[in-house]
Amino acid sequence: MISDITFYLLEKGAHIEPKRITTGEVAKQIGVSQQTASRKLLELENQGDIEKVSGKLILTEKAISKVRACVAMALDALEGSGMSFTGTLVQGLGEGAYYLSQGQYTREFKKKLGFKPFAGTLNVSIVPEDIEKRITLRQQKPIAIKGFKKGKRTFGSISAYKCAISGVPCAIVFPERSSHGLHMLEIISKFNLRKKLSLSDGKKVLVEVVNTSGP
Amino acid sequence: MISDITFYLLEKGAHIEPKRITTGEVAKQIGVSQQTASRKLLELENQGDIEKVSGKLILTEKAISKVRACVAMALDALEGSGMSFTGTLVQGLGEGAYYLSQGQYTREFKKKLGFKPFAGTLNVSIVPEDIEKRITLRQQKPIAIKGFKKGKRTFGSISAYKCAISGVPCAIVFPERSSHGLHMLEIISKFNLRKKLSLSDGKKVLVEVVNTSGP
């Protein structure tokens, strides 16, 4: 179970860099006494969920992983009626990365997806049983990224769908003129997903489509 | 806060259709007695988080919304972390250290970055694949350190970006007129990072850019 405090620290960005957060502040936030907040923070520290760095607090990778697992589980359940793809990671051509890292695209990605993608895409070869789902997905209203011209070259528009891999927010992108077949999904994220999730070619991945029609 | 029980019910798919779930089963799952599970389920029912339909349990829309909000918050926070560079530590010229240790600079560093930098910079030669990211980084709004004049000499303004190496807060600095090429990052920190992290020339380092868009 993830504690109130972990959520609060996450909200404060204490998973990125150490933050100065007092026990009194935590107490007020989660509605307990300063003493209880102090005790709970010590418990979290003993469990290895937080670390103290020169009087500041930072969430450990362990704690962040816990949150990711929890988010992934909840997403899985919530979008269970929604959609997910099973596939294996394959070597990309590097072409997609160049193509998608054009400034005009990345600015729109940032605006419409909420993140500026890492300069590299994840290519996932989905299992044949899921190709039907891919077609269903494409029938849904996509997040539209406009195309543009740059000199002689034309960069076509892109359809995107929010998704998550192991709780990490991503998007499946379908460039207007794709060189990939029906079995391939191209995925972008703010992160270098290979590093972040310790993925390598041939590994199995679960791509969970995030339903944006929620409240 | 979302309870263990809500998560368990979610896992069981009790947000889709009523499920036969006993108090004993819940007790075992969340590690409490059957009596406590019974009481907690009654509490959830009183709060309007679950409903009983012919002896079966179903999560209410209210409860599901709570979970959605929580997941959205966590995803949002997890998105917040950013770019990272892989590189190797190289011998600095010592020039940067002199330049950056000027009082006018250090005072502003203290104010805007939260630390007075150690009189020495870390020069990291990034891998070619990450040069693109460097350009992306420079497109983001930097922390601006003003320049000044001292006698005949002009000290130009500096652009800085918060980052972390092995969890130690640092900043990547881009002096207005840098002698470094695109492959080199100059990093400052409160600490002597070479000592603090036991680094030496040629060692691999991971520089994680900290998202400054937080509160």
Next chain:
DNA sequence: ATTACTAATTCACGAGTAA
């Protein structure tokens, strides 16, 4: 079987406070 009541118990909480 399962649920939920009451009574016993325990252990988490906040007050007070030293560092």
Next chain:
DNA sequence: TTTACTCGTGAATTAGTAA
């Protein structure tokens, strides 16, 4: 200031049990 200790109290938990 903030943190974290001790300690008395009571809310939360478990045991026992009836339905």
